[in-house]
Amino acid sequence: MDRNAKAAIIDALRVKAGKAQIMVVTDFKGLKVEEMTDLRVKLRAQQIDLQVVKNTLARIAFTESAFKPLGDVLKENCAVVIGYDDPVLTAKVITDYAKSNKKFTIRYANLQGKQISDEGLKDLSKLPSRPELLAQALGTMRAVPQNFVSLLANVPRSFLNVLTAIKDEKEKAAA
Incomplete structure (x- = not known):
């Protein structure tokens, strides 16, 4: 990947981080392509993004946003779920999918710059x-x-x- 492509990815992530209300770092290791596609379809139906990016590019993109703490948990294979309008809806979709698929786990959640535990995300999904x-x-x-x-x-x-x-x-x- 050349520098221009990397810069474009970083800029796109910065824009998304600027609009985001909630971001959730998830582990998708072991998911099949069909399962990942199913998750993407569910998220897209609610105007929520799921992005798999290189960890270093994501760290750079999040340094100047409220989601800077995400950089510390971006390790190995991970995907970032980005919710824009309704954080509760994002939490509901993610926790429901995590219940139905045991291979999909939630590593870290950040709501408007504040860390949320797994239990906090589950509580948010019940609202x-x-x-x-x-x-x-x-x-x-x-x-x-x-x-x-x-x-x-x-x-x-x-x-x-x-x-x-x-x-x-x-x-x-x-x-």
């Missing part, structure tokens, strides 16, 4: 996704004014019920 959290927050925010309106509507409704009861009593007394 609701970003759209679900937004829906829950919106439902909570919507409940307060809705309850307030219902409370205010009950006052005239109760008053109307009292007036109707008085009217019915007077009609019975008149009859």
Whole structure:
């Protein structure tokens, strides 16, 4: 590989690291091509990248980003999973695949510059996704004014019920 190709790979990784929310270093030793392709398809469907690169090129690319600690764990054969929008979704896809395929292991995870243990990544995968959290927050925010309106509507409704009861009593007394 010539210098220009290496520089292009480093630049591409720097751009991806600049956009990334989460990066996970994985070990894929022993995976068959079909299994690796299956993982790539699952990740691509969620706009998540999986990149197998030379460790030295990745170390150089990550030195000026929040993912600099990844350089210390890039040894032997490894792949870097790069999640951009929703770190929870990335954690879910990776942990689900690791459960289904014992040869695929997670070495290291980094969420916005902070290291996450394997247990932390599993806990992150159990959280609701970003759209679900937004829906829950919106439902909570919507409940307060809705309850307030219902409370205010009950006052005239109760008053109307009292007036109707008085009217019915007077009609019975008149009859």
